[in-house]
Each structure stands twice: as structure tokens, then as C-alpha cells.
Amino acid sequence: MKKPVIDAQNVDLTFQTNDGPVHALKDVNLQINKGDFVSFIGPSGCGKTTFLRCIAGLETPTGGSLTVNGLTPEEARKSRSYGYVFQAAGLYPWRTIAGNIKLPLEIMDFPKAEMDKRVEKVLDLVDLKGFGKKYPWQLSGGMQQRASIARALAFDAEILLMDEPFGALDEIVRDKLNEELLKLWAATNKTIGFVTHSIPEAVYLSTKIVVMSPRPGRITDVIESPLPKERPLDIRDTPEFIEIAHRVRDGLRAGHEA
Amino acid sequence: MRPDTTFEKIAWPLGFGLLVLVLWEVVVRVFGVSPAILPPPTAIGAAMAGSLPILWEDWVQTVVKGALNGLWMGTLAALILALIIDRFDFLKRGLMPVANFFAALPIVGLAPIMVMWFGFDWHSKAAVVAIMVFFPMLVNILGGLAAVDPMHRDLMRTYGATHIQTLHKLRGPAALPFLFNGLKIATSLALIGAIVAEYFGSPIRGMGFRITTEMGRLATDMVWAEIVVSAVTGTALYGLVAGIEKRVTFWHPSQRG
Structure with a gap:
């Protein structure tokens, strides 16, 4: 088994x-x-x-x-x-959406080019293509939560x-x-x-x-x-x-x- | 009500300021107030125009050398101590009461001692300023470091982030609005400290020195000239800090407006 x-x-x-x-x-x-x-x-x-x-x-x-x-x-x-998604999106307001998704990648020391590739990929997965440069407070609650899921997916746990x-x-x-x-x-x-x-x-x-x-x-x-x-x-x-x-x-x- | 345009934002306070000056001039002339009690604005203006090199020298001595040097030293010391206290919990219990004690030190009693330690020149003034700004900066930075959303902190834990990484990526940025609140208080304290410290001994330049000696000669127009310079400086420093704050903490709800 x-x-x-x-x-x-x-x-x-x-x-x-x-x-x-x-x-x-x-x-x-x-x-x-x-x-x-x-x-x-x-x-x-x-x-x-x-x-x-x-x-x-x-x-x-x-x-x-x-x-x-x-x-x-x-x-x-x-x-x-593992990636963890909380009850609230919990995005850092001083980072853009792309920056928030990069956060775990920075902490885990991913190479720069790989980071950008992964950000693009997960933004696409959660249907947020084109919103990478926005700040969290410029998005709706549903979009913020999707961004937080993208962040949890970024490092592929x-x-x-x-x-x-x-x-x-x-x-x-x-x-x-x-x-x-x-x-x-x-x-x-x-x-x-x-x-x-x-x-x-x-x-x-x-x-x-x-x-x-x-x-x-x-x-x-x-x-x-x-x-x-x-x-x-x-x-x-x-x-x-x-x-x-x-x-x-x-x-x-x-x-x-x- | 529609929001003010930039022109109106400047025009309104400027208009009121001018009105006050005109009233001041009229009152002094109509009632024949002695210039030693209250000189008219035109006399103060004339004194300023006639002694620009002196005002500049005093300004450099007090603001640049005394206040600003003391400000960065006190702020840096507070930042370093805050980071150490934050890392080691037992220090919070041991050092905070000591820092509290520092905050209670009367500047007027301290200044002559600083003059004895560091001499008549700007060094003793910077020391007084550093001590004055130290405590408000420390309290604000520590408050900022503690004011982290528990969910944001848990998030860093799920990434297995180190203490330094959490400090750099989360707690540092989250503490910035607090740091700027402290700086706004500290800039006005720094100016007051640098001027008052000169009352207790200084070389023959500096805004505090000039205020005491000119007062002794009843040359109140020159005293007022220094007061005007210090008020303008204080306003400009505050505006500078608020301007940097707006750029750096643009994301904070208080700045999004």
C-alpha cells in the first residue's frame, strides 16, 4: 500500500x-x-x-x-x-500583484529569470493575466483572493x-x-x-x-x-x-x- | 464641495498670512508700539535683508551642523537599538525602562553638561538633539516592528523564512509608516533642541546664540528675523519628511487618498 x-x-x-x-x-x-x-x-x-x-x-x-x-x-x-491560502488574501500592500507572487520565490532563492516565468504562469492559471503591475488595493476581493492562490502555487509545492x-x-x-x-x-x-x-x-x-x-x-x-x-x-x-x-x-x- | 486646485491650496493660506502681516504693521504703527516690544514686519524684513550673511552662517551652524547631525545620529542609534531589542526579548524588559529614563531627562539641565563634554561648537548641540530625538524614534520604530498582521507573519512562516528575511520583506516595510510618524516629531524637536542648547554656551554664531545676544542689545528685529528663519526651516523640514513619506508609503491607507 x-x-x-x-x-x-x-x-x-x-x-x-x-x-x-x-x-x-x-x-x-x-x-x-x-x-x-x-x-x-x-x-x-x-x-x-x-x-x-x-x-x-x-x-x-x-x-x-x-x-x-x-x-x-x-x-x-x-x-x-506546501502552499497555504488564508481566509483573507493577505497580500502585502507595498508590493504589486507580481511582486506578491514573487515573495515566496525571493525567499526561496529562485533565479531571476525563473521567477518571472513562474509569475506569468500562475497569473495565467488563476486568470489574472495583465494584472501583475497592479497593487492589491486596486483589485476586487475575488481578484485579490485569486492572486493569493497564485502566490501559493508559485513555488509548486x-x-x-x-x-x-x-x-x-x-x-x-x-x-x-x-x-x-x-x-x-x-x-x-x-x-x-x-x-x-x-x-x-x-x-x-x-x-x-x-x-x-x-x-x-x-x-x-x-x-x-x-x-x-x-x-x-x-x-x-x-x-x-x-x-x-x-x-x-x-x-x-x-x-x-x- | 469640489476639492481645491493647487493654486487655491497655496493662495488661501498665503492670503491669510499676508492679512495677518498687514494687520500687525497697522497695529504697531497706529498705536506706536515700541520696536523693542514688537517691531513691525517691515522692520523685520529690513533686518533680514540687511544681514543675510549672518543669518546664513547662523543657519548652517544651528540647523545643518547641530540639528541635522543630531537628528541622524539619534535616529540611527534608535534604529539599531530597536532592532537589537526586537531580536532579544529579555532586552525589552531590561532596556526599555532605561530608555524611558532617558526620555525623562530635562534638556535644559542636559545642555550645559553636553557643552562640558563635547565643547562649545556644534558637537554638543548635536549630542543634545540626538538624546532628544532618540526616544520618540525608538518607541515608534519598536511599535512599527510589532504592528504586523498575524496573517502576514504566518505567511512568512509557511515559506520557512528566516528572521532576517521576515525583517527585510515584511516587518521593515510594515514599520515605515511608524518610522515617518516618529521622524515628523523628531524634526521639530531637533530644531528646538539645537537652538535652546546654544543658550548654554556656543561659538559666536548660531541661531540660539544670536537670539540671546541680540535680545541683550534690545535689537528685537534681529531676534524676530531668527525666529522667522527657524519657523520657515521647521516648516520646510516637516514638508520634506511628509513628502518622502508620501512617496515611500504610498501604499498605506492614510496616503492613498
Whole structure:
């Protein structure tokens, strides 16, 4: 059997706060394979973002084991094995769009010519050709978020971690970006971890849906999607799609009542 | 209301300034105010026109040698200390109270001691200025270095960026608006410091020296002439800093306008 890219065994995380310990993650077990598109869905406080940050090495679990490509998340972070997309675009306002995309490349010491080539390539991927010289504050929210995805893609890490990247966008823009993200995923075959609290978004995008619930943050259901890899937007009206959406909703409800 | 054109932006304050000068002239003449109390603007103008070489010499001595030298020295010292304090957390606890203490030092008490240490010439004035601007610069730079969006910082961590890289690519640029706020305060402090420090001993030139000696001779037109020069200098320095700020931090919401 192939080794999973991300392997979580009994991961626990307790934050010490002024109001006492908060059990953010309890006994999380999950294997993510290469090329998977995994969505984490659940209400606020269920630990979905925290778990993504653990994978990214931005938080450290207090128990269990978590490996990324066989390394600790900290080592994986330092060997630059993933691109991370945050809830907000988080572009640096003093840099142009092209400059922002170059930022990780500069830090990783790419040669100059290679940088320009890659910037062009990812701008094209996210449909922002010709906007390289603009400043972030001159673009719409949707365009900024696309630029931040381009920035995460620029150094071609094999894992892409996305924390509610489209949460702040309106439904129409979100649909469009979801469709583009699927195309991107098909074109690059990256492993994607995607946090959301939209059921249709999770079902539409994922090969694997992880349903989580709060207090303490834990996994209540893992759904392997039977949908084909090729997914037009109107797949959302098919009985298969609606059935998976039902199962996700049931999982969320069960977690809430427990 | 439609925004002012460039011409109107200059014309309005200029008009008001002229009005004040005319009123001043009229009041002094009509009520026969003694020139020792308040000379009319025309007399001040005549004094300035008649002693341009002296005003220039004083200006170079006080502004260029005293204030500007002290300004860059104090700013550089604050920048270096800020970077060190930022790197080593224990220094924040140890050095900040000391820096606070420095800020509380009364300049009027300090100036004679600086004269004793560094002599009558501009060096002692620059020292006073450096001490005066040091603290506001330090506080502003440290504030700027700390004022980084947590998401921007996490982003640098996901790239595995080093401390120096994060400083260079993120925290440095993010601190610039704070640095310029500090500089705007520091330029006016520098001018005051350099002039006042000369009251406690100086060679026979400098704006502070001229103000005290001419006052002693009741030549108030010359005192006013120096005051005008220092006010114009202060305004110009502030304008210069604000101009550079606009170019360098064009991306900041306060500058996008």
C-alpha cells in the first residue's frame, strides 16, 4: 500500500488560556493520500482551521503523531512542502500583484529569470493575466483572493492548504472560483486540504469530506465521494450529489446534538 | 464641495498670512508700539535683508551642523537599538525602562553638561538633539516592528523564512509608516533642541546664540528675523519628511487618498 502524504494518529491539541484549558482537537485520526482533495467541514470552533494549521506546522499538537511526507509538520514547513491560502488574501500592500507572487520565490532563492516565468504562469492559471503591475488595493476581493492562490502555487509545492479561501466572497464569484480550483487541481494533481463551512462547496470540490464537530474538536464522519473527477457546476443537481450533501448534513447535526 | 486646485491650496493660506502681516504693521504703527516690544514686519524684513550673511552662517551652524547631525545620529542609534531589542526579548524588559529614563531627562539641565563634554561648537548641540530625538524614534520604530498582521507573519512562516528575511520583506516595510510618524516629531524637536542648547554656551554664531545676544542689545528685529528663519526651516523640514513619506508609503491607507 502507498504511504499517505498526511498521516494523523490520535492527534490531540489543548490550548492553555486564561479561562483554563481548551480542548481544540481530540483523538483525530486521518490519512490523506497523494492527489486527494480533502474538505474539512463543521461549525465554528470544531477545530477544522486548527487541524489545518497543525498540518502546516503553525500549531503544534500536544498529543498523538502527525506526519507530512514522513516528516514532522515543522520539518515539512521548513522544507517548503506546501502552499497555504488564508481566509483573507493577505497580500502585502507595498508590493504589486507580481511582486506578491514573487515573495515566496525571493525567499526561496529562485533565479531571476525563473521567477518571472513562474509569475506569468500562475497569473495565467488563476486568470489574472495583465494584472501583475497592479497593487492589491486596486483589485476586487475575488481578484485579490485569486492572486493569493497564485502566490501559493508559485513555488509548486505538492500540497495546497486552504483555510476558507472563498468565505468572504459572494456566491457567484465563489462558484466561479470553485470551478477554477477544480480545473487547477486536475491540471496539477496536487494534494489539497480545504476548510469550509459550506456543504455544497465541500461536496462539489472534494474526493473526501471530513465532518467535524466542536467541544472538543473531533472528526465525526469521513465521506469518500463517489462523484467523478470531472465535475461541471450542474452536477450539484444530481441525486448522487444531493445524497452526499444529506449525509454531510446528518453528520453535522449528529455532532451538534452529541 | 469640489476639492481645491493647487493654486487655491497655496493662495488661501498665503492670503491669510499676508492679512495677518498687514494687520500687525497697522497695529504697531497706529498705536506706536515700541520696536523693542514688537517691531513691525517691515522692520523685520529690513533686518533680514540687511544681514543675510549672518543669518546664513547662523543657519548652517544651528540647523545643518547641530540639528541635522543630531537628528541622524539619534535616529540611527534608535534604529539599531530597536532592532537589537526586537531580536532579544529579555532586552525589552531590561532596556526599555532605561530608555524611558532617558526620555525623562530635562534638556535644559542636559545642555550645559553636553557643552562640558563635547565643547562649545556644534558637537554638543548635536549630542543634545540626538538624546532628544532618540526616544520618540525608538518607541515608534519598536511599535512599527510589532504592528504586523498575524496573517502576514504566518505567511512568512509557511515559506520557512528566516528572521532576517521576515525583517527585510515584511516587518521593515510594515514599520515605515511608524518610522515617518516618529521622524515628523523628531524634526521639530531637533530644531528646538539645537537652538535652546546654544543658550548654554556656543561659538559666536548660531541661531540660539544670536537670539540671546541680540535680545541683550534690545535689537528685537534681529531676534524676530531668527525666529522667522527657524519657523520657515521647521516648516520646510516637516514638508520634506511628509513628502518622502508620501512617496515611500504610498501604499498605506492614510496616503492613498
